[in-house]
Amino acid sequence: xxxxxxxLSLLFMGVxxxxxxxxxxxxxLSADERTALIQKTLASREVxxxxxxxxxxxxxxxxxxxxxxxxxxxxxxxxxxxxxxYTFTPVAFVDGFRYIFEHExxxxxxxxxxVRLADAADCEELSFMIQGKxxxxxxxxxxxxxSSSALWxxxxxxxxxxxxxxxxxxxxxxxxxxxxxxVMPAAILVFSLIEIYxxxxxxxxxxxxxxxxxxxxxxxxxxxxxxxxxxxxxVFSIKLYEKVLFxxxxxxxxxxxxxxxxxxxxxxALCIPxxxxxILILGSMDLENTILMDILGVGGFLxxxxxxxxxxxxxxxxxxxxxxxxxxxxxxxxxxxGCIISAIAMIxxxxxxxxxxxxxxxTIIILMMLGYRRRVYRNGRVxxxxxx
Numbered sequence: 139x140x141x142x143x144x145x146l147s148l149l150f151m152g153v154x155x156x157x158x159x160x161x162x163x164x165x166x167l168s169a170d171e172r173t174a175l176i177q178k179t180l181a182s183r184e185v186x187x188x189x190x191x192x193x194x195x196x197x198x199x200x201x202x203x204x205x206x207x208x209x210x211x212x213x214x215x216x217x218x219x220x221x222x223x224y225t226f227t228p229v230a231f232v233d234g235f236r237y238i239f240e241h242e243x244x245x246x247x248x249x250x251x252x253v254r255l256a257d258a259a260d261c262e263e264l265s266f267m268i269q270g271k272x273x274x275x276x277x278x279x280x281x282x283x284x285s286s287s288a289l290w291x292x293x294x295x296x297x298x299x300x301x302x303x304x305x306x307x308x309x310x311x312x313x314x315x316x317x318x319x320x321v322m323p324a325a326i327l328v329f330s331l332i333e334i335y336x337x338x339x340x341x342x343x344x345x346x347x348x349x350x351x352x353x354x355x356x357x358x359x360x361x362x363x364x365x366x367x368x369x370x371x372x373v374f375s376i377k378l379y380e381k382v383l384f385x386x387x388x389x390x391x392x393x394x395x396x397x398x399x400x401x402x403x404x405x406x407a408l409c410i411p412x413x414x415x416x417i418l419i420l421g422s423m424d425l426e427n428t429i430l431m432d433i434l435g436v437g438g439f440l441x442x443x444x445x446x447x448x449x450x451x452x453x454x455x456x457x458x459x460x461x462x463x464x465x466x467x468x469x470x471x472x473x474x475x476g477c478i479i480s481a482i483a484m485i486x487x488x489x490x491x492x493x494x495x496x497x498x499x500x501t502i503i504i505l506m507m508l509g510y511r512r513r514v515y516r517n518g519r520v521x522x523x524x525x526x
Contacts, residue, residue, distance in 0.1 A: 169234050176231045176267055185264065186256035187237060189224040189248060192284045193346030196221040199246035202238065209238055209245060218246065222285075225256050283336045283344045292329055296371060299325035303378055315382060322379045327469055329372065330476025337479045345483045350490040362487055369480045376473060397466055398453035403474045405446025413439045447471070 179185065189197055201215040209232060218241070228237040229245075236247045250268055255261050282288050302321045306314045336344035346352060348361040380397055416438045420431045450470060455463030 172266055173231060173234055179264065179267065180228055180231060184227055185260070185267070186225055187228055187239075187248070187253040187267075188256045189220050189226075189252060190222055190254045190281075190284075191252040192280075192343060193349075193352065194222065194252075196224070197248055197252050199248065202245040202247060204245055208232055209247065220246075220248075279335075279339055283340055284346070286347070288332060288336060288344065289347055292332055293368075295325050295329050295332075296368065299375070300371070306382065307378075315385070318382050322375065322382065323469060326372075326375050326379065326473055326476075330472045333476045333479050334472065342483060342486065345487075348483075348487055350487065350494075355491065355494050358487060359491055362484070362491065365484055365487070369477075369484050372480055373477050396457075397470060398450040398457070399470050399474065401446035401449035401453075402467070402470055403446070405443050406471070406474050406478065409439050409443040412442045 191197055196219055198217040198219050200211045200213075200217055202209040203212050209230070220241075226239040226241065226248075228239050230238040232238060232247070235250050237250070237253065238245055238247050240246075254268055255264055282291075299322055302314065302318055305311045306318045333344070345365075348358055348365050350358045352358075353361065376397065376399065384396070413435055416435050417431065420428075420434065425431055447467070451463065451467045454466045454470070457463065458466055
């Protein structure tokens with residue numbers, strides 16, 4: 139156990155060190171220095187860029203008019219759509235984030251977050267030319283999560299598990315029990331691992347297909363329902379698996395015939411809030427950036443995380459044996475983390491939608507309360523008329 143805690147601590151510190159190093163590298167160039175370097179690069183060599191927006195099929199661009207003051211968008215011109223994968227050679231870099239390119243004798247622009255370098259050999263040398271999510275599209279993982287591939291893969295996995303479960307539960311094909319015992323945990327595990335890896339690598343950007351900023355109010359509202367169904371299926375899939383695993387048990391409330399999830403779930407859910415509370419308390423006591431804060435913070439985090447995991451592990455070992463108990467506990471941890479990530483994404487989306495509704499309703503109420511008022515003098519008295 140001590141070795142495991144030490145490994146987790148070292149892993150956590152390593153991730154934080156790499157993140158800090160990345161941030162330092164990104165901040166090494168100021169905006170003006172970066173702009174000057176990009177312009178110098180474009181003047182000295184030919185650079186190919188590829189349209190590859192995160193989560194999009196392409197970009198819409200308006201025609202630009204070239205003048206002495208630079209490039210100005212023609213408001214009357216219709217937008218031209220450039221598909222994902224369209225390659226161009228930028229002729230200029232303006233405004234600190236836009237690449238100008240020529241297409242069929244006309245000028246258009248694409249932002250640095252909508253393109254990537256075409257030549258993989260240039261990715262390291264010219265990484266300063268690209269910023270934002272498209273920088274991540276140069277990798278296989280970025281292309282997987284930044285397109286529909288990850289979404290379709292997750293839906294395919296969930297659909298295959300649902301079909302097998304349907305045949306077993308509804309059609310009475312009891313001969314499929316062995317297959318169900320393999321397919322269902324494998325589907326849950328792979329589905330959760332796809333979410334966890336994507337979230338660690340790209341954060342909430344992996345849920346681009348239901349973002350409010352991308353699809354607006356009604357677009358995201360219509361997407362929240364299938365997303366909610368997917369999250370619900372993910373959460374309750376473990377119950378179906380338990381039903382198959384302990385088939386024939388007459389007492390569903392018997393803890394000895396269940397996968398121990400609750401202790402591990404509570405630990406995973408509370409370890410971060412406990413760490414935040416410790417930091418806030420010690421910070422209020424002027425003990426921030428001290429060894430005591432480091433010891434108590436890391437200690438509180440690991441203790442909160444470890445207690446629940448140990449309890450779940452011991453119960454699973456008691457129910458399934460040492461080897462199977464360890465496997466079930468690891469499986470449970472992956473499943474719980476996947477559910478937490480999905481729940482956070484869905485709650486964030488719902489809050490954004492509800493917030494927009496409240497803003498609109500609040501604006502209407504304020505306008506109705508303010509109204510238009512006019513004072514009228516009649517028979518020596520002052521009357522106030524309110525018009526809505």
